[in-house]
Amino acid sequence: MKEINLDSSVYELITAYPEIQTILFDLGLKDIQKPGMLTTVGRYMTIPKGAKMKKIDLQAIIDQLEQLGFTIKE
Numbered sequence: 001m002k003e004i005n006l007d008s009s010v011y012e013l014i015t016a017y018p019e020i021q022t023i024l025f026d027l028g029l030k031d032i033q034k035p036g037m038l039t040t041v042g043r044y045m046t047i048p049k050g051a052k053m054k055k056i057d058l059q060a061i062i063d064q065l066e067q068l069g070f071t072i073k074e
Helices: 010-016 019-026 047-053 058-067
Strands: 002-005 070-073
Touching (some): 010 019
Parallel strands (some): 002 070
């Protein structure tokens, strides 16, 4: 089972589950694929913070991740 803790950094999540990077990119977090962004900002950015910053509905991200087999721990 793939479990995501929303308090974990985006870097930690992508290190554990690399497919999350493409999922988040497709949902509107476009900066995640810029060179160096994951290893700098990604180390302290969480999915909720990124969603708020980019004005993306957090529930839409959670729903998509759950549809793809992830369990969300808040």
